[in-house]
C-alpha cells in the first residue's frame with residue numbers, strides 16, 4: 096500500500112472470544128489502524144455483541160463496535176410451534192427491551208453505532224417484518240434523534256435472484272433467492288420509505304448498497320439523502336462493476352469523496368494471507384491504475400479469479416484520506432467510545448438469560464455468559 100493515511104476498516108466480523116486475538120493479529124498483519132466490529136443479529140444466539148464488547152474493553156483504542164439488535168421478543172412470540180391441541184403455548188416467551196430502548200442501552204454502555212442486517216434477503220425471511228412497519232417505527236425515530244450511526248446491509252447482488260447467474264460460492268451459503276424471498280426492489284422501497292421519514296439518519300450502507308452496476312442511481316440516492324454513505328466492503332462484484340468504466344467511477348468517487356468509506360468484510364476466521372488479500376484488493380484498486388484478478392489464495396467468498404477483472408482508479412491522496420479514515424471518523428467519532436464494562440457485562444447477562452430461555456435450559460456453551468465473565472474478570 097502506498098498511502099500514508101492510517102486506515103480504519105469500517106466492516107469487520109468477529110466471531111467469539113477466541114476470535115479477538117486472531118483479529119488483532121490480522122489488524123497488525125494488514126497494517127490497519129483500527130477496525131469497526133459489525134455485529135450481526137441472529138435467532139438462537141441473539142446477536143454477536145458480547146464478544147465485540149470484550150474486544151473493545153481489552154483494546155479500546157483499536158475497536159469500534161456497531162452492535163446488532165435483539166429481536167428475541169419477536170422470535171419468541173412468533174417462532175414457536177402451536178401445541179398439539181392447537182393452542183399456542185406462552186411458555187418461553189421472552190420480554191426483551193423495545194428496539195428504541197435498545198438504542199439507549201447501547202449508547203449508554205459505549206457502543207459506537209448499530210449494525211443492521213435485517214434487510215439481507217435471508218435475514219428478512221427469518222425476521223419477516225418490513226423495515227418501514229410499526230415494529231421499527233420508534234426505533235428509527237430514536238436512532239435519528241440521537242444521531243447514532245447505522246451500518247446497514249440491504250439486499251444482495253442482483254445475480255443472487257437469477258439462478259443461472261448465481262455464483263456457486265453464494266449458492267452454497269443459501270444465497271440463491273427464489274420467489275419465497277422478498278424481491279430486490281421491494282427491499283429498496285421499504286428502506287427508502289424509512290429514509291424519507293427520517294432523512295437525518297446517519298447511514299452507511301454495506302457493500303455499496305448493491306448499486307455498483309448503476310452509478311446514476313447511486314448518485315440520485317446521495318443527492319436525495321445527504322446523510323447516506325456507502326462502504327466498499329467486497330461483495331467482490333462491486334469491484335468488477337465499478338471497473339467497467341474507470342473514468343466514470345473516478346469521477347463519481349471524486350464528486351462523492353465524502354460519502355464513501357473503506358471496508359473489507361474481513362472475518363476473524365480469515366487467515367492473515369486472506370485478510371491481506373481482501374484489504375489489498377480494495378487498496379490496490381483505489382490507489383493504483385493496475386489491472387488485476389483475485390489471487391488464487393483468496394477466501395472462497397471472493398470467488399474464483401476468472402469471475403472478473405479489476406481496474407484501478409488511482410485516486411488522489413486527499414480523496415483516499417477521506418475514504419480510508421475521515422468519513423468514518425465524521426460518522427462514528429475520531430476515537431472509539433470508551434466501553435462501560437459494568438453496563439456491558441449486565442447487557443451480556445441479559446442476552447445470556449435470553450439464550451437459555453430460547454433453548455429451554457441453561458446452556459453450558461453460552462457465548463454471552465462467557466463474555467460477561469471476561470468483562471468482570
Ligand SMILES: [Zn+2]
Pocket residue numbers: 106108360
Ligand atoms: Zn459483512
